[in-house]
Amino acid sequence: MVRLDVDFYARNTENVARDLLGKKLVRMYDDGSGKLKRLSGMIYETEAYGSKNDPASHAFSGLTNRNSVMFSEVGKAYVYFIYGMHHCMNVTAHSPKRDAGAVLIRSLIPVEGINTMMFLCNMKNKLNLTNGPGRLTKALDINKSHNGLNLTNKQSILQIEDDIKPKKIVSTTRIGISRAQEKCWRYLISND
DNA sequence: CTACCGATTATCT
């Protein structure tokens, strides 16, 4: 497996969002056994968030304490807390011409460590385990302590590996936003 | 199956 490097993320945010589909998000989880366990899933759905060009982005109105990671290096985890109970995970990505940008990971297909994920989610089947930005962070135990983590480091507990190339990709409008609703910056793998 | 509503708090205005 090949870990994605900084160059992958240093491109137009929409292109990175599209190209992340089919890649594998890997979380090295410490379950107390003394050995790190691989929890992973194939990225199935993403959304691109820009900067000044995107009123729906956290980065739209400039640098704040919360969104500072979006303005830092590309290839980092941007994790934030939302709706009083959920975390969302993004990867920072933008071309060198822009000052900020990130890709929200909305959905995964569970691959490795499914039993551990079910335990973390208090669920007894693998249905609805990682389909949704709030769910996948819970299944992989991702929280604000991972904010700013560099995904391109070999020793990092969160990484993204190259995997399959999806046959067909579709793009739609983004979910759960109130501004810039016309942009089709949500990408998902098509079934047909 | 779809539709609505309440939960719960960090962050920004």
Next chain:
DNA sequence: GATAATCGGTAGT
């Protein structure tokens, strides 16, 4: 003080 890149439960069709 209002809002939010959401989810899960419950009620309705």
